[in-house]
Amino acid sequence: MKKKLALLLVAGMTMASLAGCGGNDVAPADAAPAEEAPAAEEEAPAEDAAEAEEEAPVEEAADDTAAPAADGELVRVGFAQVGHESDWRAANTQNYQDTFSEANGYELSFVDADNDNAVQLEAVRTFIQQEMDYICIAPIETAGWDTVLQEAQDAGIPVLIVDRSVDADASLYETQIGCDMVAEGEMAGNWLAEYLNGEAANILVIEGSVGASATLGRTEGFNNIAGQHSEWTILDSQSGDFTQAGGQEVMESFIKSYSDFNVVVCQNDNEAYGAMDAMDAAGITYGVDGDVIIISFDATHDGLQYTLDGKINCNVECNPLQAEFAAEVIQKLQAGEAIDAQTVVVDQAFVAPGIESQYATTMTQEVLDGRAY
Numbered sequence: 401m402k403k404k405l406a407l408l409l410v411a412g413m414t415m416a417s418l419a420g421c422g423g424n425d426v427a428p429a430d431a432a433p434a435e436e437a438p439a440a441e442e443e444a445p446a447e448d449a450a451e452a453e454e455e456a457p458v459e460e461a462a463d464d465t466a467a468p469a470a471d472g473e474l475v476r477v478g479f480a481q482v483g484h485e486s487d488w489r490a491a492n493t494q495n496y497q498d499t500f501s502e503a504n505g506y507e508l509s510f511v512d513a514d515n516d517n518a519v520q521l522e523a524v525r526t527f528i529q530q531e532m533d534y535i536c537i538a539p540i541e542t543a544g545w546d547t548v549l550q551e552a553q554d555a556g557i558p559v560l561i562v563d564r565s566v567d568a569d570a571s572l573y574e575t576q577i578g579c580d581m582v583a584e585g586e587m588a589g590n591w592l593a594e595y596l597n598g599e600a601a602n603i604l605v606i607e608g609s610v611g612a613s614a615t616l617g618r619t620e621g622f623n624n625i626a627g628q629h630s631e632w633t634i635l636d637s638q639s640g641d642f643t644q645a646g647g648q649e650v651m652e653s654f655i656k657s658y659s660d661f662n663v664v665v666c667q668n669d670n671e672a673y674g675a676m677d678a679m680d681a682a683g684i685t686y687g688v689d690g691d692v693i694i695i696s697f698d699a700t701h702d703g704l705q706y707t708l709d710g711k712i713n714c715n716v717e718c719n720p721l722q723a724e725f726a727a728e729v730i731q732k733l734q735a736g737e738a739i740d741a742q743t744v745v746v747d748q749a750f751v752a753p754g755i756e757s758q759y760a761t762t763m764t765q766e767v768l769d770g771r772a773y
């Protein structure tokens with residue numbers, strides 16, 4: 401295969417340090433040594449020249465995520481994206497499009513599956529037919545991947561599972577890159593326990609999309625902590641599909657069914673916006689000065705604005721800027737280097753002004769100004 405030849409060629413090329421890649425609140429799953437990546441053709445990061453191997457040329461600064469094939473051809477990457485359901489997703493898509501650009505040595509084929517499993521499977525099969533060099537899949541659901549992953553493997557195309565995870569045999573894909581969803585759910589639960597300090601909680605949960613690892617993990621993590629608190633009751637838990645409309649619809653139906661609740665957990669920011677609209681319409685107050693505590697996930701720019709405004713009490717981050725990790729894995733595979741089986745994108749939580757927490761950072765305007773997505 402063309403790629404095998406590329407691997408051999410790149411293996412003999414000068415290696416340059418890739419310092420600076422991997423900042424941005426993210427870290428590999430295990431303590432990996434300093435990252436190494438092939439110099440892109442004649443390029444090496446100029447700013448890394450001092451640490452680079454002696455023979456590394458320094459004519460031009462290469463983007464950390466650049467990885468043209470050794471023969472100068474663009475590396476062809478197919479990306480089967482979940483859809484466009486949320487602000488998080490939009491930021492994640494933009495990040496992939498920026499990172500896997502032609503200028504960086506890639507030809508990206510992007511498919512928005514619109515949250516439809518069949519469309520996503522079809523997209524992956526099309527990528528296989530098109531003999532992509534690599535396939536990235538952000539799986540809508542965890543289940544149902546074995547057959548198509550086997551097809552990709554049989555075709556010799558490495559697959560990267562990104563953002564969410566699958567329950568398929570790990571030998572069928574190269575690596576998984578994403579946030580630890582169970583840890584996010586536990587962070588939310590631990591913060592709530594600290595905030596309530598023994599007070600009773602009647603909790604409503606607006607879950608994400610059914611069968612998504614982000615939903616399953618956040619639910620499991622939160623329930624792990626809820627199970628330690630006999631003074632907490634989870635009244636109901638329904639899917640809002642990670643959308644604002646879904647969050648609003650579920651909250652409206654919760655308001656009809658339950659009169660006595662004091663915590664609403666929204667598994668992403670867009671759902672929280674919908675839930676706040678529903679509570680506004682019903683005259684229910686929320687946030688630091690209200691009757692209902694709101695917990696959200698993602699910590700996108702608008703979500704953090706609501707947190708700074710005291711409307712969302714606690715917002716657990718999930719960083720959507722993950723494409724550089726996928727690019728790093730592809731660079732290593734191009735160079736025939738070993739890769740980590742998993743990269744965990746590290747998260748933190750943010751709380752509204754006036755709240756002090758050992759689990760979260762108190763929001764400030766400065767934190768918000770630093771949030772690009």
Ligand code: GYE
Nearest residue numbers: 485486488614642668718
């Ligand atoms: O939280 C949500 C998006 O998979 C982590 O999907 C992602 C989730 C994110 O729709 O906003």
